[in-house]
Amino acid sequence: VKILGSSGALPAYNRHPTSLIVNQNERLFMVDCGEGTQMRLADFDVKKGKINHIFISHLHGDHYFGLLGLVMSYTLLNRTSTLHLYGPPQLDDMLNMHIGPWRNEMPYKLEFHPTQALKVETLFEDDQLTVETILLDHRIPTTGFLFKEKLLPRKMIKEKIDLYNIPFIEIPKIKAGADYILENGEVIYNNELTTSPKAPKSFAYCSDTAFNPPMFQQIRDADLLYHEATFTEDQEEAAQKKYHSTTKQAALTAKEINAQKLIIGHFSAKYKDLNPLLQEAIEYFPNTHLAVEGTEFHV
């Protein structure tokens, strides 16, 4: 996960509006796209041609104003592969207002997938990964996104194929967990033939939101949690009023769901120095990190 923007609604102190990139086996997914994101992609050497899926959490400008420029730049760059865009239904109308006259002449297809904030849905699924919405608690309909790798098949130990003369047709079954029975009836147990695959990883993106226990069940055990922490602890009332979270609330969320690692971001323009926010969060959840722009978090 690479952070492109870490500011709250008002950019300040060289922090930029929200955006990040999820790189899953060299496939790039963008989450939110605040103003200036296309310039941040260039600043941090992200190949924008590799992004085929963009997920927009909600229609506050600091989460999508950069989409207009990015979509236009793809046209100028003669992009040809389909771009999948996921976001609230009105986003498509907004895009049409700006790019409508050219939409049919664009060299690539922009395929829009409307999201809804009433029930969890799977937006993307292939053999490696699913992306689900997370229902968040914000002033307007807002969804987070849960990236979950799928459990891969077990890995065949190549030497055993020769050793036991296993026909290729049996291998998919063994990878799926089956034992192998020799002609003489001897059972070779699966754990002698295979090794465990890489454990599937998960990343939960929760911004913007107030403290939101209803989502805990869904995102339990996330390897990496991005949770907004717009304010310090002492601003809990302001946070609640604006449907944002404090450092403490972000950290308690991470603790409660048993996350491995927490990234906090979406910092208010109030704060020039972010260390106090980090210190507060660490008290409740030690493995907390600031969403410093340009930083990569590996899972």
Next chain:
Amino acid sequence: VKILGSSGALPAYNRHPTSLIVNQNERLFMVDCGEGTQMRLADFDVKKGKINHIFISHLHGDHYFGLLGLVMSYTLLNRTSTLHLYGPPQLDDMLNMHIGPWRNEMPYKLEFHPTQALKVETLFEDDQLTVETILLDHRIPTTGFLFKEKLLPRKMIKEKIDLYNIPFIEIPKIKAGADYILENGEVIYNNELTTSPKAPKSFAYCSDTAFNPPMFQQIRDADLLYHEATFTEDQEEAAQKKYHSTTKQAALTAKEINAQKLIIGHFSAKYKDLNPLLQEAIEYFPNTHLAVEGTEFHV
């Protein structure tokens, strides 16, 4: 004139979409507002609260996508003074699509003044300055902007007031050019009583446009001309096809209208090094400068 963005439609090489600030006696006027402009204002220490008038040339995204974020940030900053916005009629609808739900709750008034690209009109006028549209030749309706200072009254030489015992009621007439007649009938000629005011300055902004002789008459003798030069000379055909200009065309425009100084900008992403563009323009108009971001041009 302070340059905030110098890139063509596709930002590249750390050049940003078009925007600049005209500072006339510490009053700030913004011309165009490409994506990221609010961050550029911060980068170059421009006080955004001092901007009360924003002029948008046309509705290609690289000239207005930054407006959405700026308008939103003014709300978050609790701006109270009216913001005057000048641009093509559809711009207001576009803004409403994004900020409509909040427009009436904003702490300041956003007053929209539609422009039209069929005949020259005066958009702004007070005792110091007028701003007129310039009709440009682009793919969609586009106007440039001509900032013209007014001729100020002549300056009274204070010592002469005492010397000739001139009553205060006579001073405005003298500043306007009248002579003063003493009680004994002696005529004191105006040039003994006053000095010439600062010569009024003018700045013409012409972007985006193809080579456009019909505007020459209107912008003749401009002290400072900003003219786009998206391409080098050898790309004249490409320029014409896209209704953009070459370095040579920008320079010939400056020469033809007898400008004092030329700024070229809106550079294509083709060009990493801009010096060749500058060299080409200088051949036809020596006092040419590159629109390097952050640079201030004094008139």
